[in-house]
Amino acid sequence: MESKFITFCGRFLFGKDAINRVTDFLAQLAVEETNAVMINDANTWRVAGERLSKSLLESGFERVEAIFVEKGAVRLEVEKAREKIRSLKPCVVFGVGGGVNMDIAKASGFLEQSRWITVPTIFSTDAMTGINATFRPEERGVDGKAHEGDYDLTVGPPLACIVDTNVVRDAPWRYQAAGFADYIAKLCAIEDWGLAYARGRDEDFSEYAITLARSQVEYLIANAPRIRKMEEPAFNGFLLMMMNDGFLTQVGGSSRILFGSEHMVAQGLMEEQVRENVKGLHGEQVAIGTILMAYLQGLDWLSIRKALEEVGAPTRAVQIGLNDQAIIRTLVRARAINEAWMRDRPDIYTILMEESLTEQSAKEMALKTGVIQS
Numbered sequence: 014m015e016s017k018f019i020t021f022c023g024r025f026l027f028g029k030d031a032i033n034r035v036t037d038f039l040a041q042l043a044v045e046e047t048n049a050v051m052i053n054d055a056n057t058w059r060v061a062g063e064r065l066s067k068s069l070l071e072s073g074f075e076r077v078e079a080i081f082v083e084k085g086a087v088r089l090e091v092e093k094a095r096e097k098i099r100s101l102k103p104c105v106v107f108g109v110g111g112g113v114n115m116d117i118a119k120a121s122g123f124l125e126q127s128r129w130i131t132v133p134t135i136f137s138t139d140a141m142t143g144i145n146a147t148f149r150p151e152e153r154g155v156d157g158k159a160h161e162g163d164y165d166l167t168v169g170p171p172l173a174c175i176v177d178t179n180v181v182r183d184a185p186w187r188y189q190a191a192g193f194a195d196y197i198a199k200l201c202a203i204e205d206w207g208l209a210y211a212r213g214r215d216e217d218f219s220e221y222a223i224t225l226a227r228s229q230v231e232y233l234i235a236n237a238p239r240i241r242k243m244e245e246p247a248f249n250g251f252l253l254m255m256m257n258d259g260f261l262t263q264v265g266g267s268s269r270i271l272f273g274s275e276h277m278v279a280q281g282l283m284e285e286q287v288r289e290n291v292k293g294l295h296g297e298q299v300a301i302g303t304i305l306m307a308y309l310q311g312l313d314w315l316s317i318r319k320a321l322e323e324v325g326a327p328t329r330a331v332q333i334g335l336n337d338q339a340i341i342r343t344l345v346r347a348r349a350i351n352e353a354w355m356r357d358r359p360d361i362y363t364i365l366m367e368e369s370l371t372e373q374s375a376k377e378m379a380l381k382t383g384v385i386q387s
């Protein structure tokens with residue numbers, strides 16, 4: 014193995030009312046800036062941003078300027094933030110909210126050579142510690158290039174991550190259930206990674222990262238009901254695991270631990286939802302994809318489905334607004350989706366490249382797993 018530079022977020026402020034203690038935390042981090050830019054939307058400003066801004070001003074910050082994201086993860090929003098950073102320099106950038114706001118903070122901070130701190134208010138994604146920021150396709154993206162699909166900008170880890178567990182507890186549960194599903198998808202991703210490695214398609218393989226991920230997922234599956242009830246040790250354990258993704262991908266030397274065939278299926282489901290005008294969450298699409306691909310991989314899909322049910326994530330097509338045909342179409346198309354991914358990342362070889370699904374085998378699988386009923 015060639016030597017690699019490993020870097021991840023190692024500074025956290027975690028727990029009840031963490032936002033109220035931001036001043037002490039910044040002092041510990043030796044942050045001496047007196048200006049800050051905060052990336053929010055109207056909702057995250059209300060649940061966390063406003064209080065954070067007040068704390069900063071009371072602790073001696075001169076200016077804290079809030080940016081309100083309206084159009085999602087697109088270049089325009091990053092430009093808006095960059096302009097503000099340029100005028101307030103020097104500053105630290107806070108990304109307050111879900112994946113979109115954090116990714117805009119990460120990208121704008123990175124491009125303006127500023128530091129950024131993530132403040133997740135929901136746990137539907139692992140963006141809080143990730144070294145990439147993900148954006149929607151545009152003719153001219155954040156990096157100035159054309160993109161036909163979602164793309165990543167590698168920005169490195171945040172300076173720190175602040176999690177106010179009271180804020181997350183008050184957030185709609187749907188988001189956390191989706192995050193849970195996206196996390197346990199690692200079971201399929203690990204299987205596919207092993208396959209790619211065995212076939213000589215991927216040179217990287219980290220038994221260490223896999224061991225950590227596997228034990229975490231096993232814990233989540235066993236404790237899904239306690240997590241759903243937000244019982245404290247289990248719920249906090251879940252949040253901390255979600256925050257561990259940045260570490261896992263770095264120490265694993267690859268993002269392969271985050272996605273495999275289940276994410277290809279999830280992409281197909283997302284496209285079906287777009288066509289039907291259904292607003293779905295990434296983790297919800299992944300939930301269905303994970304059940305189906307775990308079945309295809311011969312994993313214990315029953316306990317995966319049970320845990321997803323217990324945590325309140327969708328396990329059936331109707332729950333994500335899709336009919337039987339949409340599921341079957343997606344499964345039949347999944348290999349083509351995988352091939353498209355492999356044009357950019359030839360290492361993302363999965364079971365779909367070896368087990369082509371026909372309309373009949375797709376239907377059988379979807380019926381057997383209870384994803385469709387008729």
Ligand SMILES: [Zn+2]
Pocket residue numbers: 195271272276295299
């Ligand atoms: Zn995912």
